[in-house]
Amino acid sequence: MISLTIDGKPVSVQEGSSVLDAARSAGIPIPTLCHHPKLSAFGGCRLCIVRIEGIPRPVTSCTTPAAEGMVVTTASPEITALRKTVLELILSDHPNDCMVCEGAGTCTLQEYAYAFGLRDNPYPGERRQYEACDANPFIERDMEKCIACGRCVKVCDEIQGVAAINFTYRGFKTKICPAFERELDCEFCGQCVQVCPTGALTGKQWARTARTLDVQKVRTVCGYCGVGCEVLLHVQNNRIIRVSAPDDGWNEGWLCVKGRFGYRFVDSPDRLTEPLIRKDGVLQPASWDEALQLVADKLTAIKTQHGPDTIGGLSSARCTTEENYLFQKLMRAAIGTNNVDHCARL
Ligand code: SF4
Ligand code: SF4
Ligand code: SF4
Structure with missing residues (x-):
């Protein structure tokens, strides 16, 4: 274990912990945008800066390993002013259209803007302008709202193992996109949507359906x-x-x-809500008794005429273990064949 002092409080953490981990384990809040507890540290947003005795300038707590005897200050007028400037710089190139943004209510940037009381933009200037990209079935990408925190890039690489997106260009032109700015064509797991701290990534299906509250x-x-x-x-x-x-x-x-x-x-x-039997070429509603009798009659006729091994059964991953057990029992004991398989192996 490592012992250090944070804001005058003695804290002990496992070796390998960051200063941010140490502070949070002691209930000391530090704002972050790019940090995610299940992803590797990035230090990109600069919001988690702290002062450490013996280091001449503030450092990012998420990328600084906790060390024995460290003395850390996480809150002071200087640190607050620096964090406020970081947020103002981010917001200076942000649409700030929270009234219609899908992220409103869950957006960490909005939350910090509120906490720091940011209203005005002291850094007016050029703004990025991008068309929303949604030429795929699942994810709407509004890169004007992207703060380049890199969480989506990391989750796609480190958790999903796909690496479908990355930082493209540098400096003011930095943009998150697939290689060569192609359309997104990936596994569409949506982990990137889940970790995005702003409204830059949204599920198309739930866009404009309801406010979080x-x-x-x-x-x-x-x-x-x-x-x-x-x-x-x-x-x-x-x-x-x-x-x-x-x-x-x-x-x-x-x-x-x-x-x-x-x-x-x-x-x-x-969605099917009742059995259907094809009669005269048209599917027509039927009772369960009628449908089950028809299936039993047909299976019996095939078995009698051609033998049980001309019948096979495919079960489903969506059934319970008990249902799958009963299905193989039906195939083996009632029909008399071992031709039974499961959709998960297809
Ligand atoms: S949907 Fe999944 S695979 Fe596609 S970019 Fe996002 S994290 Fe990567
Ligand atoms: S239970 Fe299966 S289908 Fe559902 S999210 Fe998990 S892996 Fe996907
Ligand atoms: S799209 Fe979202 S998660 Fe990805 S870098 Fe931009 S703000 Fe971060």
Whole structure:
């Protein structure tokens, strides 16, 4: 363990911890935009600066390892003024259209602008202007709202292992995009949307559906596959309008494209709600007794005429373990074949 002093308070942390980790473990708040506890440190936003005795200038606490005997100051008029300037510089090239922004209510930049009481822009000048990019089915990218924190780049590389996006150009022209500024064409897991601290990345499906305050969040389990990721359903008027993942779930806040974006089937008018039997070439509603009898008759006829091994059964990852067990039992014991498989192996 390492012992240091932060704002006059003795703190002990594991070796390898950063000064930011140490402060937060002691309940000392330090604002951050680029930092994410599950991603490697970047030190890009400069908001987490602190003073450390013996170091002539303020340093970023997220990239500075805690060391034995360190004496750290996280809050002082000087530090507050520097953080305020950092925020003003970020906001000087930001659309500030919180009234219509999807991120409003969950945007960390908005939260800090409020906390620091920022109203005016002391740094007027050139602004980046980009068309919104949404030539893909899932993610709307508004790069004018991007603060180049790099969280999306890191999550795509370090968590998803895809590296679909990166910093392009440098300086004022810095922009996050796929190689050669092509359209986004990736796994569409949406982890980048989940970690973006502003409204730069949004799910297209939930854009302009509801304000954060208007939704109720229901914690449950994704029903798409046996992995069983924990999800948060954002519900408004009894409709799911968005899915995210709780950071403290066993899947650590990450989902795949199905879990995050595949929720529209729930209230789709195309959803099957009763059995259909094709009669005279047209699918027509039928009772369960009628449908099950038809299936049993057809399977019995095939088995009698051609033998049980001419029948095969495919089960589903969306069924429970018990249902999958019963299905193989049906195939083996009732029909008499070992031709049974599962969609997860296709
Ligand atoms: S959706 Fe997933 S794969 Fe695509 S850019 Fe975002 S994090 Fe990377
Ligand atoms: S798109 Fe969002 S997460 Fe990515 S760098 Fe910009 S602000 Fe950060
Ligand atoms: S479908 Fe995707 S999000 Fe859902 S449980 Fe499986 S891996 Fe998780």
